[in-house]
Amino acid sequence: MPNFKCKTLKEIQLPFEKEGVEFLWMAKGENVDLLFTRIEQENFFLQIKKDVKNHTWLIKGEKHTKPSQIGYLQKALLVFKENFTQDVVCEAVALKHTRLIQKTPLIANDLKEILEQIQDKKQIYIEIGFGSGRHLLYQARQNPDVLIIGIEIYTPALEQVAKLALSEKLNNILLIETDARLLLSVLESNLVDKIFLHFPVPWDKKPHRRVVGINFANECARVLKESGQFELRTDSFLYFDFTLETFLNFSHLKALIKKNENLEISSKYEDRWKRQNKDIYDLIISGFGWSEALNKDQKFAIEELCFDSKELKSIEEKFKNEVFKGEDFFLHFEKMYLKDESLLIKIAFGAFYKSEHMYINLSCNGVNFVFDKPFKTKENLKAIEKLREILYSYTK
Numbered sequence: 001m002p003n004f005k006c007k008t009l010k011e012i013q014l015p016f017e018k019e020g021v022e023f024l025w026m027a028k029g030e031n032v033d034l035l036f037t038r039i040e041q042e043n044f045f046l047q048i049k050k051d052v053k054n055h056t057w058l059i060k061g062e063k064h065t066k067p068s069q070i071g072y073l074q075k076a077l078l079v080f081k082e083n084f085t086q087d088v089v090c091e092a093v094a095l096k097h098t099r100l101i102q103k104t105p106l107i108a109n110d111l112k113e114i115l116e117q118i119q120d121k122k123q124i125y126i127e128i129g130f131g132s133g134r135h136l137l138y139q140a141r142q143n144p145d146v147l148i149i150g151i152e153i154y155t156p157a158l159e160q161v162a163k164l165a166l167s168e169k170l171n172n173i174l175l176i177e178t179d180a181r182l183l184l185s186v187l188e189s190n191l192v193d194k195i196f197l198h199f200p201v202p203w204d205k206k207p208h209r210r211v212v213g214i215n216f217a218n219e220c221a222r223v224l225k226e227s228g229q230f231e232l233r234t235d236s237f238l239y240f241d242f243t244l245e246t247f248l249n250f251s252h253l254k255a256l257i258k259k260n261e262n263l264e265i266s267s268k269y270e271d272r273w274k275r276q277n278k279d280i281y282d283l284i285i286s287g288f289g290w291s292e293a294l295n296k297d298q299k300f301a302i303e304e305l306c307f308d309s310k311e312l313k314s315i316e317e318k319f320k321n322e323v324f325k326g327e328d329f330f331l332h333f334e335k336m337y338l339k340d341e342s343l344l345i346k347i348a349f350g351a352f353y354k355s356e357h358m359y360i361n362l363s364c365n366g367v368n369f370v371f372d373k374p375f376k377t378k379e380n381l382k383a384i385e386k387l388r389e390i391l392y393s394y395t396k
């Protein structure tokens with residue numbers, strides 16, 4: 001990550017604008033200040049950290065508000081360095097102009113944009129954890145009219161498969177870097193034709209870490225069309241059995257089971273298991289009914305909150321770094337910063353498998369998320385309800 005260290009900070013008058021970089025406001029923490037920075041449409045924080053021992057300042061991007069392209073961060077650091085610092089002791093900020101424009105085609109990260117992009121697609125297949133991508137690319141070749149969405153958490157796999165798809169000129173592929181459970185929970189209902197889960201990590205000794213679980217099954221049932229199907233292919237009998245049992249919680253479903261069926265395409269993992277003469281199980285679940293649309297009208301519980309200056313003072317005094325755990329969500333109060341008359345609080349929250357890190361601004365005019373709002377997953381809604389409850393208790 002680009003950063004630099006300096007011995008002297010000059011006085012910072014805000015707002016400030018130069019070469020398309022805007023510094024708008026600053027929030028002050030114990031040893032770290034945050035500088036709200038804007039370039040084009042992107043907002044993020046620069047972090048100014050005091051190293052008391054070495055009498056230096058470390059300036060870098062705040063890791064949870066990074067802009068989409070590293071070039072923006074480099075540019076903001078260069079402008080900050082030239083205008084507000086002296087005696088730079090070391091730096092790693094070199095700006096490569098290509099980094100400002102380069103994004104790997106076919107890979108999308110902005111879930112909100114993705115949801116808009118795919119809502120009117122006629123046919124959608126999703127492959128969860130596509131790895132080397134053999135099966136995903138095969139599906140794309142076989143079904144040129146279907147949008148094939150690949151979900152992965154391993155960045156090199158996304159980049160590798162994007163390159164292969166581009167070299168074959170396959171344009172019906174969209175690769176998304178996220179946890180499959182998060183994507184499923186925000187997709188519109190009755191949208192998807194097929195969900196493939198091929199050779200997931202078995203976690204035979206720690207089943208709670210599996211992608212499949214009752215919430216996952218509920219979300220599959222919700223996002224799949226009435227004619228849709230979920231397909232598991234695995235070498236782990238325990239995973240197969242666990243998935244069957246999970247889906248058997250539904251009262252009306254059909255399950256088709258196959259053993260050692262040869263498909264036209266074999267993935268890297270499949271090849272490995274076949275060389276070891278392992279059995280391969282297919283479980284194909286269909287018969288999902290029609291599902292209610294996602295409720296988009298729900299609001300985050302803090303959106304109508306408002307504190308007077310006495311309450312804000314009380315929150316400031318009582319704030320401490322602490323974690324709250326619910327059955328399926330958590331909320332972590334991480335840090336607090338002071339900004340003029342308001343408070344800025346950094347929290348981590350959400351489902352245990354997918355935490356969000358966000359900043360919340362509390363002022364006499366209201367309470368709001370500083371950057372984008374989080375997705376309205378049920379875990380996020382519950383965590384923010386808990387946040388409301390605790391903030392309220394801090395005012396007493």
Ligand SMILES: C[S@@+](CC[C@H](N)C(=O)[O-])C[C@H]1O[C@@H](n2cnc3c(N)ncnc32)[C@H](O)[C@@H]1O
Pocket residue numbers: 128129130131132133151152153154157178179180181198199200201211267268269270
């Ligand atoms: C054992 S590999 C199988 C890859 C591929 N399906 C195959 O058959 O060769 C499992 C893959 O799932 C990905 N993965 C694990 N958990 C995931 C999750 N929650 N969401 C999306 N991908 C995930 C891993 O990064 C890994 O690439």
